[in-house]
Amino acid sequence: MMKLTLRVWRQKNATAPGRFVTYEAKNVSQDMSFLEMLDVLNEELIGRGEEPIAFEHDCREGICGSCGFMIDGLAHGPKRATTVCQLHMRSFRDGDSLTIEPWRARAFPVVKDLIVDRSAFDRIIQAGGFISAPTGSAPDANAILIPKEHADLAFDGAACIGCGACVAACPNAAAMLFTAAKVSHLGLLPQGQPERDDRVRKMVTVMDGEMFGSCTNIGECEAVCPKEIRLYFIARMNHDLIKAGIKVRKMSQQAARI
Amino acid sequence: METGTKVGHAAELMDTRFDAGIPPGPIDEKWERHRFDMKLVSPANRRRYTILVVGSGLAGSAAAASLGELGYNVKCFSYHDSPRRAHSIAAQGGINAAKNYRNDGDSVFRLFYDTVKGGDFRAREANVYRLAELSVNIIDQCVAQGVPFAREYGGLLDNRSFGGAQVSRTFYARGQTGQQLLLGAYQALERQVGLGTVTMHTRTEMLDLVVADGRARGIVTRNLVTGAIESHLGDAVVLATGGYANVFYLSTNAKASNATAIWRAHKRGAFFGNPCFTQIHPTCIPVSGDHQSKLTLMSESLRNDGRVWVPKKAGDARPPDQIPPDERDYYLERKYPTYGNLAPRDIASRAAKEVCDENRGVGPGGRGVYLDFTDAITRLGERAIRERYGNLFDMYERITGENAYRVPMRMYPAAHYVMGGLWVDYNLMSTIPGLFVGGEANFSDHGANRLGASALMQGLADGYFILPYTVADYIGRTQPDKVAADHPALRAVEEEVLERVTRLLDISGTRTVDSFHRELGRIMWDHCGMARNDAGLRRALEKIPELRAEFWENVRVLERNEEVNQSLEKAGRVADFLELGELICIDALHRTESCGGHFREESQTPDGEALRDDGHFIYVAAWEYTGSLARPNLHKEPLHFEHVRLVQRSYK
Ligand SMILES: Cc1cc2nc3c(=O)[nH]c(=O)nc-3n(C[C@H](O)[C@H](O)[C@H](O)COP(=O)(O)OP(=O)(O)OC[C@H]3O[C@@H](n4cnc5c(N)ncnc54)[C@H](O)[C@@H]3O)c2cc1C
Ligand code: FES
Numbered sequence: 001m002m003k004l005t006l007r008v009w010r011q012k013n014a015t016a017p018g019r020f021v022t023y024e025a026k027n028v029s030q031d032m033s034f035l036e037m038l039d040v041l042n043e044e045l046i047g048r049g050e051e052p053i054a055f056e057h058d059c060r061e062g063i064c065g066s067c068g069f070m071i072d073g074l075a076h077g078p079k080r081a082t083t084v085c086q087l088h089m090r091s092f093r094d095g096d097s098l099t100i101e102p103w104r105a106r107a108f109p110v111v112k113d114l115i116v117d118r119s120a121f122d123r124i125i126q127a128g129g130f131i132s133a134p135t136g137s138a139p140d141a142n143a144i145l146i147p148k149e150h151a152d153l154a155f156d157g158a159a160c161i162g163c164g165a166c167v168a169a170c171p172n173a174a175a176m177l178f179t180a181a182k183v184s185h186l187g188l189l190p191q192g193q194p195e196r197d198d199r200v201r202k203m204v205t206v207m208d209g210e211m212f213g214s215c216t217n218i219g220e221c222e223a224v225c226p227k228e229i230r231l232y233f234i235a236r237m238n239h240d241l242i243k244a245g246i247k248v249r250k251m252s253q254q255a256a257r258i
Numbered sequence: 259m260e261t262g263t264k265v266g267h268a269a270e271l272m273d274t275r276f277d278a279g280i281p282p283g284p285i286d287e288k289w290e291r292h293r294f295d296m297k298l299v300s301p302a303n304r305r306r307y308t309i310l311v312v313g314s315g316l317a318g319s320a321a322a323a324s325l326g327e328l329g330y331n332v333k334c335f336s337y338h339d340s341p342r343r344a345h346s347i348a349a350q351g352g353i354n355a356a357k358n359y360r361n362d363g364d365s366v367f368r369l370f371y372d373t374v375k376g377g378d379f380r381a382r383e384a385n386v387y388r389l390a391e392l393s394v395n396i397i398d399q400c401v402a403q404g405v406p407f408a409r410e411y412g413g414l415l416d417n418r419s420f421g422g423a424q425v426s427r428t429f430y431a432r433g434q435t436g437q438q439l440l441l442g443a444y445q446a447l448e449r450q451v452g453l454g455t456v457t458m459h460t461r462t463e464m465l466d467l468v469v470a471d472g473r474a475r476g477i478v479t480r481n482l483v484t485g486a487i488e489s490h491l492g493d494a495v496v497l498a499t500g501g502y503a504n505v506f507y508l509s510t511n512a513k514a515s516n517a518t519a520i521w522r523a524h525k526r527g528a529f530f531g532n533p534c535f536t537q538i539h540p541t542c543i544p545v546s547g548d549h550q551s552k553l554t555l556m557s558e559s560l561r562n563d564g565r566v567w568v569p570k571k572a573g574d575a576r577p578p579d580q581i582p583p584d585e586r587d588y589y590l591e592r593k594y595p596t597y598g599n600l601a602p603r604d605i606a607s608r609a610a611k612e613v614c615d616e617n618r619g620v621g622p623g624g625r626g627v628y629l630d631f632t633d634a635i636t637r638l639g640e641r642a643i644r645e646r647y648g649n650l651f652d653m654y655e656r657i658t659g660e661n662a663y664r665v666p667m668r669m670y671p672a673a674h675y676v677m678g679g680l681w682v683d684y685n686l687m688s689t690i691p692g693l694f695v696g697g698e699a700n701f702s703d704h705g706a707n708r709l710g711a712s713a714l715m716q717g718l719a720d721g722y723f724i725l726p727y728t729v730a731d732y733i734g735r736t737q738p739d740k741v742a743a744d745h746p747a748l749r750a751v752e753e754e755v756l757e758r759v760t761r762l763l764d765i766s767g768t769r770t771v772d773s774f775h776r777e778l779g780r781i782m783w784d785h786c787g788m789a790r791n792d793a794g795l796r797r798a799l800e801k802i803p804e805l806r807a808e809f810w811e812n813v814r815v816l817e818r819n820e821e822v823n824q825s826l827e828k829a830g831r832v833a834d835f836l837e838l839g840e841l842i843c844i845d846a847l848h849r850t851e852s853c854g855g856h857f858r859e860e861s862q863t864p865d866g867e868a869l870r871d872d873g874h875f876i877y878v879a880a881w882e883y884t885g886s887l888a889r890p891n892l893h894k895e896p897l898h899f900e901h902v903r904l905v906q907r908s909y910k
Contacts, residue, residue, distance in 0.1 A: 013821050030659070031546040039772070040549055046770045046825065051817050054824055056339065058512040060552050062653070063437055064343045079656075086656045111483060112822040119460065122340050126452035130445035131404045135324040135722045138395070138402035142359060145413030155406040155431065158438060162342055186404050 002028040002094040008053055009101040011110050030090040037089055054113040062086040065161030069114040070101045075165035075224040083226040103168035106211035118164050120210040127206035128199040129182045131191050150188050157185035159227045166221035172213030177221040179207050180237035181229050187240055197244035204241060278895055279683040280384045285901055289388045293727060297734030304329035307733050310477055310492035312464045312519055315344030317697025318498030319443035320721025326450035328726060333490055334456055337463040342444045345500050345512040349436025350557040352420055352428035353714040355393035360417055364425040366390045374902050377705020378854035383901055389703050392719040397429055399722055403442040407431050421558050421710020428711045433557060433649045439714055465755045467523045470747040474693035478755045485819035487756050489748050493738045494692045494729050501698035505835045506673035507779020510542060510555040516831035517838050520680050520699050528688040529880040531681035531701025534846035537708055537855045538788050539674035540606035543657055544626040553672040554657055556650055558710050561599045563634035566590050568627050572617040578628055578666050589613055597909040604707050604855045605909060607671035611788045621668040630666035677704040681880040685728035694729055696720035706854025759819055762829045767812030771828045774809050778839055786843050791859040795847040806836040840887050851875045872904055
C-alpha cells in the first residue's frame with residue numbers, strides 16, 4: 001500500500017476564486033485506477049463532512065472523453081496514450097507528491113474543481129463536422145468503395161474522443177488538433193467530398209471565434225493525445241483550408257465576370 | 259418514498275387494457291403495411307409540434323436528429339456535457355446486419371430466427387422481424403454519414419462472425435464500433451442543432467415525467483450546474499435513457515448509467531417489461547479489490563482465438579505455464595463441442611461461475627478463468643494476434659499490469675446489459691399515451707438474452723427508422739392541443755421533485771451514497787445474478803426494503819442544490835435503484851422457469867442447462883406500479899410463435 005500527497009485545485013463554481021488544497025491519500029493500492037484513488041479519498045472526505053472533489057468521468061475505459069485533468073502539469077498524467085481513467089497507480093511510487101488541476105484554457109472555463117466546460121467543441125462540430133446525410137437517403141453501403149488505406153487513415157482521425165487534452169497541453173490553448181482530426185476524418189472519405197471546402201472553412205471560422213489560441217506548431221497536443229492523433233492532420237487541414245480559399249476566390253472572380 | 263418490507267406477492271391479471279398493436283398480415287409485410295396505414299403530418303405543420311427526446315446515446319441522438327430533419331421542434335436532453343459521451347460510445351465489438359455480403363447464407367429471416375432463438379423465445383416475432391429488416395438500412399445510413407467501418411483491400415466492407423453466430427454478419431470499426439456509430443449520430447444531431455431544429459440541453463437530468471389528462475406531456479429536469487428545477491412541455495416524450503445494469507453496482511456500464519428516467523415514468527403509469535431479464539457478460543476483467551468502481555469488458559471477439567480453461571484440480575495454485583495440458587480443463591470445448599469457446603453469453607457465464615464455485619477459479623480471490631492465446635499465437639504468430647486485438651491487449655495490460663501475449667488473460671463474468679425495460683407496443687409506445695421508449699431503455703426485441711452486436715442495431719433501428727414514423731403517427735392521429743404552462747399536473751410534479759431533492763439533502767446521515775449502492779449491488783449479485791433460486795430471492799426481498807429504509811434515514815449528501823453536486827446526482831439515482839431492485843427480484847421470483855439470462859436453479863435439465871417452461875411462461879411480464887413497491891400488478895402479454903418452432907436451445 002502506498003501513501004501519496006495530493007495538491008488539488010478546489011473551486012466552488014465558475015465565478016468563485018479557486019485554490020490548492022492538500023490531501024493525504026492513504027492505503028493506495030497499485031491496482032487502483034487514478035480515479036478510484038480519488039473515489040476512495042472522496043469517501044473519506046464525505047466521512048469527515050468535507051465536500052468531495054468534483055471531477056468528470058463516465059466510461060472509465062478511455063473512450064467517452066469525459067475525464068481529464070493535469071497531473072504535475074501533464075494532461076492525463078505521465079503515461080503515454082492513456083486517459084486518466086485508465087492510468088493506474090502502479091505508475092506512481094509510495095510517497096509521491098502530485099499536483100492536480102483542471103484543464104487551463106480560456107475556451108474551457110472551470111465549472112467546479114476539476115470540471116471544465118468543453119461545449120466549444122460541440123459548436124465546432126455544429127459548424128460543419130458532419131456529412132449531410134438525412135435519414136433514409138443513403139445508397140447501399142457497398143456502392144461506395146473506399147480503399148482500405150484511406151479508410152484506415154480516416155479512422156485515425158475519427159478516433160478522437162474530444163477530451164480536450166490537446167487544448168490543455170498547448171501553450172497557446174489552440175484547438176487545431178481536435179478540429180483537424182474531424183476535418184481529416186470526413187475529408188478523406190468519398191462521402192465527405194461535396195462539403196469538403198465548406199466544412200473546413202466553417203469549422204475553422206467557428207474555432208477562431210471561440211476563445212482558442214492559434215497554432216504555432218509546437219506539438220504538445222500530439223504528445224499528450226490519449227488516442228495518438230498525429231500532427232500530420234493539422235498540416236492536412238491547413239492544406240485543405242488554403243485550397244478551399246483559392247476555390248472561393250476563383251468562384252467569386254468567375255461570378256464577377258458573368 | 260415507500261419503504262414497505264413485505265415480500266412481493268403479485269396479483270395476476272390477464273389484461274385487455276394493453277395491446278401490443280401488432281399489425282395484421284404476413285410477417286414480412288407487417289411493417290410496410292403499417293407504415294402505409296400511418297397518419298402523416300404535413301411538413302408545414304410539423305414545426306408546431308414539440309417532441310422531447312430524453313437521452314442522446316445511439317437511440318436518442320438518432321431519433322432527435324431524424325425528427326429534427328423532418329421538421330419537428332425537438333428538444334433533446336442529456337446529463338452528459340456533450341451527446342458524444344453517452345454510454346453507447348463504449349461498445350466495442352460490432353453491429354449486426356443481414357446484408358449477406360459474405361454470401362454465407364445470411365438473410366433477414368435468418369437474423370430474425372437467430373435473434374428469437376438467442377432470446378430463448380421470449381421476444382415478439384413481429385418486432386424482431388422488423389428489426390432484422392431494418393438492419394440493412396442502418397449500415398447504409400451509417401456509411402453515408404462517414405462511419406469508418408472496417409474494409410477489405412478491395413474497398414468493400416468487412417464482416418466478422420460474432421457472439422455465437424454461424425454467419426459473418428457483424429460490421430465493425432476496429433474495437434470502437436460504438437464510438438464510431440455514436441459519433442455519426444452525434445454529428446447528425448449537432449447538424450440539426452446548428453440548423454435550429456433541435457435544441458440540445460446538456461448537463462440536464464430528467465427527474466420526473468409529467469402526465470396531464472392521461473398523456474405524457476412533459477418532463478421535469480434538474481440543471482446539473484445551477485441546480486434549477488425546470489419543466490419542459492411537449493406533444494410527445496421519447497425516453498432513450500439506456501439500461502439499468504448498474505443496479506448491480508459493479509457492471510460494465512458507464513458509471514452514470516441509471517434507471518431514473520424509466521423508473522419515474524414507471525411510477526407515473528408506464529408498465530415495466532421483464533425487469534429480471536439481465537445479461538451477464540462472460541469476459542470481463544476480474545475484480546481487483548474493494549476499491550473496484552466498475553468492471554471492464556473485454557470484447558467477446560477474443561473468444562474467436564482465445565481458449566477458456568481452468569485447472570482440473572480444485573485449489574490448484576500453480577502459475578498457468580506450470581500446469582501441464584492434461585491437467586487443464588477446457589470446459590467450454592468439453593461441454594459444448596459444436597460451439598466450444600463461442601458458446602452464447604449466458605451459457606459461457608454460468609459455466610465460469612460453476613467452475614469457480616468448484617474452487618477451480620484462478621487469480622486473486624479465485625473468481626477468474628483463463629482466456630489463453632498461446633495456441634493462437636503459435637498457429638498465427640504474435641503479429642496476427644496483435645493486429646486483431648492489439649488495443650484490447652493494451653487495455654488489459656493498462657488495467658492488470660499483465661502482458662497477455664505471455665500469460666493468459668484472466669476473465670470473470672459481469673453484469674453488462676438489460677433486456678428488460680419499459681414495456682412498449684409495436685409502435686414503441688409505453689402504456690402512457692405519448693410516451694415512447696427506444697434503445698436499451700425499452701424491453702423490446704431481445705427476449706431473455708441478447709445476442710452480441712444486436713444492441714447497437716436495435717438502438718439505431720429504433721432511433722433512425724421506427725420512432726420518426728411512430729411518433730409522427732401519434733401526433734397525426736391525436737393532434738394534441740397545447741398544454742398550459744400552469745397546468746396543475748405540472749406544478750404538482752415540480753413540487754414533488756423539489757421536495758425529494760430537499761429531502762435527500764436534509765437527511766444528513768452517516769453513510770455515503772456509494773456505500774448504499776455497493777451494498778445493493780452485492781444483494782443483487784448474490785441473489786439475483788447469474789443463478790437465482792426461491793430462497794435467495796426471498797432473502798433479497800427482505801434485505802432491499804430494509805436497505806432502502808436505512809438509506810432514507812441515514813444517507814449523507816453534503817452541500818446544497820445550487821451548484822454541481824455529484825453526491826446529490828448519485829443519491830437520486832441510487833434511491834431509484836433501491837426501488838427497481840425490488841421489482842427485479844419480484845419478477846425473478848415469479849418466473850419459476852429458466853430462460854436465457856434468467857437461470858432459476860429449480861428449473862434445469864439433468865445436465866445443468868436452462869430449462870424453459872413454455873406451458874406457463876410464454877409471455878412478457880409487464881408490471882404496473884400500484885403505489886406499493888411490494889405489490890405491483892402483473893399483466894401478461896402472451897407471445898405467439900408462428901414462424902419459429904419452439905425448441906430447447908442447445909449449443910452442444
Ligand atoms: C462495454 C460495453 C460494450 C458493448 N458492446 C456492444 C457491441 O459490441 N455491440 C452491441 O450491439 N452492443 C454493445 N453493447 C450494448 C450497447 O452499447 C448499449 O446497449 C447501447 O449502446 C445503449 O444505447 P442507448 O442509446 O439505448 O443508451 P445510452 O447510450 O446508454 O444513452 C443513454 C442516454 O440517456 C441520457 N440519460 C439517461 N438518463 C437520463 C436522464 N434521467 N436525464 C437526461 N438524460 C438521461 C444519457 O445522458 C445518455 O445520453 C455494449 C455495452 C457495453 C457496456
Ligand atoms: S472516463 Fe471515459 S475516457 Fe475517461
